Amino acid sequence: MNLALTLPQLGWQAFFQQQLTLSEFEQALIARVTAHHRSGYQLMTQQGPCHLTASATLPDITIGDWLLLDQAGGFIRLLTRKSxxxxxxxxxxxxxxxxxxxxxxxxxxxxxxxxxxxxxxxxxxxxxxxxxxxxxxxxxxxxxxxxxxxxxxxxxxxxxxxxxxxxxxxxxxxxxxxxxxxxxxxxxxxxxxxxxxxxxxxxxxxxxxxxxxxxxxxxxxxxxxxxxxxxxxxxxxxxxxxxTPGMRELQLTNCDAGIRRTFADIDALARACRFNNCQHTAEPGCAVQQAIVQGELDARRLTNYQKLHAEQARNAASLQQRREKERQFSKLVKSVTSLKAKKYAE
Structure with missing residues (x-):
């Protein structure tokens, strides 16, 4: 890997530049995550490669992220992602x-x-x-x-x-x-x-x-x-x-907008269905099913549309339940910690 890479060669764009103050641009190190290992993150800066040790205090970081570091290589912040x-x-x-x-x-x-x-x-x-x-x-x-x-x-x-x-x-x-x-x-x-x-x-x-x-x-x-x-x-x-490695399992979550854009033709047909809550199965006046009968829409495509919608909804609900449990546990920990602090203060 060429160690003398400029910021544009690392993928730097105006979107990221606009997130920096003048002092940050002049004094902080701008680094891009090039790999993620168990021990931490491999980074690349204009000055060459460096390493950021994994820590519970760091936000969720992945390959492609842009980070700001101090001159000693310490983490300052994660820049807002473009995608x-x-x-x-x-x-x-x-x-x-x-x-x-x-x-x-x-x-x-x-x-x-x-x-x-x-x-x-x-x-x-x-x-x-x-x-x-x-x-x-x-x-x-x-x-x-x-x-x-x-x-x-x-x-x-x-x-x-x-x-x-x-x-x-x-x-x-x-x-x-x-x-x-x-x-x-x-x-x-x-x-x-x-x-x-x-x-x-x-x-x-x-x-x-x-x-x-x-x-x-x-x-x-x-x-x-x-x-x-x-x-x-x-x-x-x-x-x-x-x-990226070949992924045997790529389950979607919180992907409603992406699915709707991918299947924009089905969404357009659905607007002509007789019922607003049409499931496109056996309801009367279903424009989607009519398009399939007339050969304008592949039945496989509707099946996959329904499969991906159900999958992402199920996974999103599971994640929401997990986050709620984590919030409740966090509140319990804070409550117990507060009670102990009061007891020791008495």
Whole structure:
């Protein structure tokens, strides 16, 4: 990694500059989080890399965040984020996991083989819209696909305005296709299933082989995890690139706005339903079901819309219950502490 990076090469923008006072800009160290480990955070400043030790007093921090440090490397504050990607914690845990912050463009990588999945693409689109980043669908392994147009027709039906690029991630020419997004000051994050070519794409865009790659299974195009942790890279054109591991589980939470934007066509149809609370199942006068019968809407798309809505509502409710329990416990602790203080004072 080049240690002599300017703030723009680290992804600094006017949005963050406007949050600083003149004295902060002149005296504080501006640092970006490039990695998160158990012991703390790896940071990058104009002066080079440094480390911030993990502490219970620190706010929730993730890769891509901007921090202000004092001259000794001590934490001052976390700058307001431009965007934030998060998901429900994997497994049975009740909580949110931060994925990346301050991403301008989300590269949703999907290969043109058995891995191609419209419902998964919609899930990533909802995540991007909720986070406040521009989604860009990157279809890889074009050199191994006999009918690219058939795939393009499917994704166009999701959203006619969706930005799509078809590439062979092994070919350096794919860099020119993504040149518009790989400009100085822009931060991109790469997401997708294992084996779709995320690490290969990162290596091509950065001009090195920092990320490990592995072949996929021939029978079902399934890949193996080669990226095990989120990592930050820098392209020759000045963009910041965040690579993420293939996520087997990406459950949405508090993502209502992102889902509605991703399925704007269904929301538009719903406004013509006879009943305001139509569930789009068997109600009379349902414009959504009528669109399916007439071939204007894919039934799969409605099913996924309903699935994601139910999922995010369920996860949001679970998180709210956990936060309420934590608030009640905190109040109990304060009450007990206050009683003890009074007892000792008597």
């Amino acid at each position: 934030l990607f998060k998901r429900k914690a994997a497994g049975s845990q009740v909580g949110e996991q931060l994925i990346a912050a301050n991403v301008d463009t989300l590269l949703i990588v999907c290969s043109l083989n058995h891995d191609f999945n419209l419902s998964r693409i919609e899930r990533y689109l909802a995540l991007a819209h909720e986070a406040g980043a521009e989604p860009l669908l990157v279809l890889t392994k074009a050199d191994l696909c006999a009918d690219v147009d058939a795939y393009l027709q499917q994704v166009t039906k999701l959203d006619p305005m969706l930005l799509v690029e078809v590439v062979n991630a092994l070919d350096s020419s794919c860099s020119s296709k993504l040149q518009h997004w790989c400009r100085v000051g822009n931060t991109l994050a790469v997401v997708g299933s294992s084996g779709v070519g995320k690490s290969t794409l990162v290596n091509t865009l950065t001009g090195n082989t920092a990320q490990k790659t592995a072949a996929i299974r021939g029978d079902d195009s399934k890949g193996r995890h080669t990226t095990t942790a989120r990592s930050m890279h820098f392209t020759a054109t000045g963009a910041v690139l965040i690579d």
